[in-house]
Amino acid sequence: MPSLLESPWDNGIHPIIVIIEDNDEDFYAFVRAIRSLNALDQMLSDYKLLRFQDGDKALDYLLRREEYEGLKAPLPIFILLDLNLPGTDGREIVHQLKQNPNLQVLPVVVLTSSASPSDIQTCYRYGVNSYLLKPMGVSTMQQTVQALFQYWFQFAILPNVNSG
Amino acid sequence: MPSLLESPWDNGIHPIIVIIEDNDEDFYAFVRAIRSLNALDQMLSDYKLLRFQDGDKALDYLLRREEYEGLKAPLPIFILLDLNLPGTDGREIVHQLKQNPNLQVLPVVVLTSSASPSDIQTCYRYGVNSYLLKPMGVSTMQQTVQALFQYWFQFAILPNVNSG
Numbered sequence: 465m466p467s468l469l470e471s472p473w474d475n476g477i478h479p480i481i482v483i484i485e486d487n488d489e490d491f492y493a494f495v496r497a498i499r500s501l502n503a504l505d506q507m508l509s510d511y512k513l514l515r516f517q518d519g520d521k522a523l524d525y526l527l528r529r530e531e532y533e534g535l536k537a538p539l540p541i542f543i544l545l546d547l548n549l550p551g552t553d554g555r556e557i558v559h560q561l562k563q564n565p566n567l568q569v570l571p572v573v574v575l576t577s578s579a580s581p582s583d584i585q586t587c588y589r590y591g592v593n594s595y596l597l598k599p600m601g602v603s604t605m606q607q608t609v610q611a612l613f614q615y616w617f618q619f620a621i622l623p624n625v626n627s628g
Numbered sequence: 629m630p631s632l633l634e635s636p637w638d639n640g641i642h643p644i645i646v647i648i649e650d651n652d653e654d655f656y657a658f659v660r661a662i663r664s665l666n667a668l669d670q671m672l673s674d675y676k677l678l679r680f681q682d683g684d685k686a687l688d689y690l691l692r693r694e695e696y697e698g699l700k701a702p703l704p705i706f707i708l709l710d711l712n713l714p715g716t717d718g719r720e721i722v723h724q725l726k727q728n729p730n731l732q733v734l735p736v737v738v739l740t741s742s743a744s745p746s747d748i749q750t751c752y753r754y755g756v757n758s759y760l761l762k763p764m765g766v767s768t769m770q771q772t773v774q775a776l777f778q779y780w781f782q783f784a785i786l787p788n789v790n791s792g
Contacts, residue, residue: 485676562755569752581788588733591726593757595785608783615779619772621759623747623752 520551712714730768
């Protein structure tokens with residue numbers, strides 16, 4: 465299991481997957497789905513999960529500002545993003561990240577319960593890498609989580625976010 | 629099997645997946661991998677594959693210019709792109725598509741034999757949705773093709789490219 469990082473300051477050398485999700489139930493359903501898939505769990509064991517519940521805090525962390533000024537830990541390698549969040553919402557986070565020369569290469573996948581065509585268009589227009597719907601039920605959550613991580617971590621080649 | 633469209637002018641109502649690939653061997657290995665995976669083959673049977681071997685022609689088609697001026701058929705829903713191509717190369721195709729307000733939402737996945745860090749960074753910086761390496765061998769090609777289409781056509785929500 466990718467262990468949960470309590471604070472961005474705690475990270476040593478492990479690559480980080482950031483999850484920006486305010487809903488506890490959704491977040492823990494996601495974590496349980498990873499744990500239930502043994503092969504996936506193994507594959508992700510070198511990674512750390514870092515969760516933010518608030519869009520402003522997540523941006524502060526990614527942009528290394530406010531309380532995260534001076535943080536030397538590497539940038540995360542992947543972001544999973546809910547859309548409706550306290551603080552800056554997910555749409556605006558995509559927009560800001562994809563316009564930022566240092567962060568634009570970072571893969572961002574939206575995982576939301578919004579099937580609104582306007583949200584889908586807006587996120588792709590802002591440059592999101594892909595858009596997934598939060599599945600209902602344990603088994604569909606497992607399938608989605610498996611497809612998501614297999615595709616991005618076993619097949620896709622990710623950019624080097626920390627190369628400047 | 630998604631049938632091969634001989635010409636963009638032949639399409640009626642089927643959603644189109646565009647493959648921009650100049651190498652015959654790679655293209656047919658890809659098509660054979662789809663055919664060999666029955667579940668995938670079924671899933672894609674409503675789609676048409678449209679292949680371009682030249683970057684300039686592909687851009688002319690996507691931008692509806694030159695010989696494709698006046699073409700009324702809908703835009704493709706997905707693009708699979710090789711990098712080294714005659715005419716405009718794949719990097720520049722990503723750049724042009726992602727800067728075009730009408731085409732920027734269109735998901736573009738690179739499938740290339742280049743593992744060059746500079747190609748990977750450039751494509752992500754230009755806004756590619758993801759980047760895959762051409763696998764060696766039949767079985768790894770099948771796995772990659774399966775992961776690619778399952779992720780994008782069974783789990784991801786694609787934008788409506790034709791909504792303007």
